[in-house]
Amino acid sequence: MPPSRRDLLASVHPLAKELRRIEDQAAADYGVTMWQYAILSVVSDSPGLNQGQVARNLQYSANRIVADLDELQERGLLVREPGQDRRANQLHVTEAGAALQRKVQHDVHDREDDLLAGLSPTRQRQLRAALQQLAQQMRADS
Amino acid sequence: MPPSRRDLLASVHPLAKELRRIEDQAAADYGVTMWQYAILSVVSDSPGLNQGQVARNLQYSANRIVADLDELQERGLLVREPGQDRRANQLHVTEAGAALQRKVQHDVHDREDDLLAGLSPTRQRQLRAALQQLAQQMRADS
């Protein structure tokens, strides 16, 4: 009898939950939510995206992003700018927004390093590479 | 400048979401919820556990498991049996419950194989091993 194979979700679920806890806490330490931090990260990487594009990139929803953007804009961390297509808002982070994003990300990466410390550097690279390939593949499928 | 490192959650979140969708659908095809299927899996592997132990094992919550167990028991898939400690219920799956669990799991594994098909067998093994090690480590930490 083969050793009973366990569902992948049985190991991915705890990891996702812990990573989410890490991001929740790191973001909260700087006064934003995890999703607001995620929005700042995507818009920092790709300035000029519109709201729908950011929502899809994050697998977030187009209606919930509205209130997050309202708050980020109100706090001067991000701006909505009109483009040629006057329906769509081009999003850009401010200097303050970029600085906050970098601080949160630094904390997140430190805590991720602690979490993965039990794996050899090689194993860590393999894990990150496999996860990124799968994520990219799923983005292409959808 | 190093290539901007992305948060682990950015690749784990889509994977967790897709795996959850797979389990939701596979379980629904057999008339149970994802959590009910997960409960059947744990109790099949470790008969005699009590409710709190199963909840902790799944990172589920001790109150929500009650209604799930009610329904599983009502449908003859699982039984609560009194033990020496008359507060605690010893859980056991019935033959029907074990059969249903195996069918759902078979479907889940087939769909997981499709999802991972883009990785070489070696990469798949590395990924599974790393994820299991991390999950085990997080269980030990908590």
Next chain:
DNA sequence: TATTGTTATACTCTATAACTATA
């Protein structure tokens, strides 16, 4: 007619606390 952003609504999930019965 389709798309972007927005708003409203309902539904699910989750966390918390209290209660009982046993220990």
Next chain:
DNA sequence: TATAGTTATAGAGTATAACAATA
């Protein structure tokens, strides 16, 4: 006093659909 199970409730998170403005 502490623990297992149960129940109730409130809050957060989520999905869905409708609407106005623009293309």
